[in-house]
Amino acid sequence: MVAVLPFDDYYLLVTSKSGLYRLSKNDQTPVPWHISIEDELREAIVNRAICAGDSLLLFGTLNSGLFAINKNGVKLWHINRNNGLNNNTVLALYEDRAHTIWAALDNGISNIRTNSPFTFFEPADIQTGLVEDILFFNNSIYIATNQGVYTYNAHANSFIRIPQFDIQSWFIKKFGKQIFVGHNLGTSLIESDQEVPIPKAKTGGMDIKQATINGKNILLESSYTSIYVYTHDESGDWTFSHPIDGFSDLIKNLEIDHAGNIWAGHMYKGVYRLKLDSDLQRVVEMENHLSFDTEQKSTLHSIKVMKLKGRVVFTDGYHFFTFDDIQRKIIPFDLLNHDLPDFADTYRIVHVNDDLFWFIRKTEYALVEFDQNRYSVKDRIPYSILNNPPNEGRANVYVSDYGSSYFCLNGGIGKYKLSDGMLPDKIDLQISSVTYHNRKNDQTVYLDLYKKAIIDFQSNDIGFQFMYPEFSKQIFRVECLLHGYDNRRVKTDDNLYIAYNNLPAGDYIMNAYVFNSSGNELSSVSFSFKIKNPWYKTWWSYLLYFFFIGSVTGLLIKNHIQRIVHKKNKFFTEQENRRIAQIARQEKEITALKNEKLVTDLNYKSKELASATMMLINHSEFLKSLRADIQAYILAAKINRTEGNKLLKMIQKNLSKEDEWAVFQENFDLIHENFFRKLKKRYPSLTPGDLKLCTLLRLNYSSKDIAKLLNISIRGVEAARYRLRKKLQLDESENLVDFMINFR
Template structure:
């Protein structure tokens, strides 16, 4: 542990932890999360977020941490257990059965301990043993004033019976109080001589060989004045004492003060109510106002000027075990040993004559050179002497027998004559504010001019640049550029990268990224280089003070274990947020996810992640919260890991599931199937209805069509019937005409016959009267009869021609070669007369009729198998 300076202090006011009141007890888990018992309940702090939980009504005084999910606490008139629910929030359950009892006193439970499988709650009056959900009460012999554990042994301090040891079943006296007074023992430490007893008001006691002795040393006397309120061993080598009046003391086991830290050195106040040393190397303090944490593992320590004693430091030097500090107020000095943090105040003294801004210090030939805003000074044998009135000396560099000094306007050269340094000249060709000068080798000089760049100058024998190389500041990535010579190499350092000069190529070619192992608060950008003060320390300039880095490594340095843990899973959308538990199912309308992981109470941690089904890690980032928008539905497994000081933690996996959207869920698909079935069913029903309607319409239409057709057919039939009737009528009329003609002809024939008969009678009468004329008369009668017969034959033929005029017309159109006799023969054949009947009508032989038929078949081009009768009737 560095002895010089104050370790880094982080202060937290009650506003940080929601004004939960005073913090009476502090514990930390193996993961690094810190838990605190406060007036208004339980506090959880992971290094970034404070969470508070309210339990019992009384002030919470003590806590026992089992793990990050189970905590026991004691409070005023209550004690109980805290358990985390699946949303990672603590819920309190009271175990104290006597809250409703009215007694003469109210039990306050200031301690909770674990002894094997027993949880023990301690008040002034009783101790309660909690095991297997059963409580056993053991009363104090008189009054318990304290209880604590040392090396797995549980001690109780009774106001009357002294120091007691509890074995889990009974209290056994370890030793009684001295006769002269009752010791208010607060805790026990151990060294090679035995036990060291820490009391509240009586300082320190030692116990060895069964004998109790007062430690009358300086530190014990200081504790009597300071009034100890809390005590905590720091590992196996140091002890921490929280006091009411003087703040914090840290000592080794011999009682040597390593650190004395109070309000003058950075604490909010000097009353320390509770102490806890965490595995992460931080000493946590609950104070009268606020909470503080001191990083004891950090090699950086600080000297802040809280009281205005010395200002902001820019340079420092150790010479003859005297520490010299150049600040904006002047040059200060103190003994190197006085930088040890064992005193209440810093011990710096201003060197008279150096008031003002001091930029640099350099020891040349046992003379301290002071680069000052008002000129160049020397300090030798406590005497300050000004050797130049030029303003603003940034740096002093011995070179051969000269001094090269960079100031506001360039480089001034001094030489030593007769043991006195005098101004020689100003270097040519280099102008501007030169705040760094470095010799690369022999006659090669490097110059840093802020906001301009760097110059590499080769000096001639007159100390003038004969060759210059200029490297503009714009060529370097980053801010706060400064020069450094390391292992004979010239390097340019920025806040991001380191560049190395290549003398062969005459350019800065090697660029590497800078990683800082330790975080330095408030580093001044004006000061460009740490200073090696001592074999064990480096100097850094910071705002309102300075810092030292302890270079020596501890002989036995246990590596700090750090654990990556999930803190919170949260789903959200535009309207609301929802805390989740691991393996939770998230509604699809809240498929934006925040996942928070942390390495508790560690600085400079980097985080990265990937999904289980992915093959690429994200970039390393300092943000420990990852946000994922519009995740797809289904199961997701997020893998996260962290990196601290180049070491990578084990991977942590957190799983969750985005619910399937309702329109893709099984019941949605079932609904879709049902809808499809219903749609198909209704479509089918509609189709059937439509088909029925169409069929009905078709039938109606068909019926109408049929009715129309029937009506048309009826009309056609009527028309045909009319036509038939008309034809029949015409035929009948024609037949009537024919018959009328026939009747007329018959009548005429009859008349002619009658007349013929009359004529014949007259002829006969004439013959009778005149026989001589009989022959004449007979010939006349013969001629008259022949004439009548010829007329009658032609009449029949005329009648046949008149009856078959249409038939004859068709035959003449189709067969123009037919004669009138052929036409008459066709008519006879059509009406069904056979050859014999035709022969009789034509007064010919039947054979002639057969011959006429054969001739007719040839004229009609009929084949032998075609019937002549059917052919004629088909026309």
């Protein structure tokens, strides 16, 4: 016995290998309950069983995963390793409030969302590779992958590769009763699950579309090198007609507008507009659009071409564009740019019906609805919720005749039912904990979530931990608005945690909201709390403040009066000090003036002394010269000796017995700080004549005055100055007079 489950008005007895039994509440005899999958359950060995929801029975097995039946015993689904489980051995089962099933397995836990619009099929026994395209035809499922073309075998519950198709395949499309496959080596047909090559389509087939150009219904195929045309033969089948002349390039995908223009998207050369002649044999018009005239210059490889509601649409990674056949130029697609401003990275659009479209982007499948002439996002399927997302730029969707969408994944396919909502059961955002930090003992304290919290001010660092038990891997975010603190919404971190530090005292309400990737609000939660005033804002502290302020005010008044008295005393003292200082300055100025006058008088007397000395020296030299001349005349008997001696006595009487120049030098040194002594010591080569010139230069005599005093010509003075400069070794730029005046 594995489980006893209450089921309506009876019990269901579940055994591991012996089947199912019904036990009435009024009868003690179990009755076998035969259902369609009882043999499968015996072979799989039932290990766990639970009732889920109102009418679902789940059986976890040891070797075949999980089975689900309704109350009538009809099999609803079977999940195993091939379509989602990590392992086929189910050890435990549990249903949560959102009716999500949790299965404990040998190697982990699986989450089964019974209300999800998704189902996945990923065969574990074969590696199909990246699925590029899907086709449903005559109760068969075909997939074109980067490793070949496969067909689904219901008996084996797996995909089987079609012989000869073991190469990269780009598309698989049905036109009429024919199946076309584009692959690396060209294009082939599938007939009776066998490959039938199309001989003339020898280069890799990338895309194929049915179109009407110049009134002719054709198939148009892009390839690695050319564009091919297919037409109907006599039997009504499509047959290869011819390659189009005048154009040869690698075209990844193409679209044809209502005017018959072929829009060919190159791998990296932008998009071409091709116009064919009336026979569809050759290109008569060709334009190559490398980029569009936008503020953001697009890179060449980012230009994509697709079709929306019969209109050709382009994207350059920044904006949507379309072709205006009146202006005959590409213009911005204003409606899409306005309604879907963030969707310019779309690289493929797949029509579900006239008003629903899959916009395939770099990170998601987005279901877009057209209603009342506006586009809006109805649902989003981020690649992050898929265990095996497609490679970047190579996602695709196939829409069956019944409206279900099939996603091309890496190593499998996924199914999405439009009739099912993405999240039919509402999941509530919850606060798992509110904490604050107690600074006194350095501990984290958890608050009661069911009543308004009152928190001390010293513990005003508050942390909120939220939980949103949604396990579909969808992208969502939680934003918080703390009323009483800030008017801005703030996102939580990746762990749904947010902290507010150093909150001021007051009443607060935390409102938190959870949003999906479309920006729709999914749930909200709130929490109220209060932070008490700090001790310095309580009534008794205000009373203390009153007495303190009164005391301080009295002290301030007293100190103010003392400061006024002190200020006045200081003012009077400063006034007296200024008066004394002024008197001292005046006395100093008087002394300076007296000294200046003395210096002036001294200089004047020095000049008079020098002039007198020079005149006296000149007079003495004149008398000596006259005496020498008289003596010479006496010896030459030119004059009477007696008269001559009388003249010599008169001259001798007027000659000074002292050396006037030596006396002058001694007095001059006393006045001018040993000028001569220092000058002779520093420049011993100076002659008495040089010293006289130095004296007159120090007294600032002009050359004219010097010539008069020395009884020489002005030219002689200049010559003497020149010789003196050489002896003093003065530079040409130095002033001789300044040198003498400043000599110390």
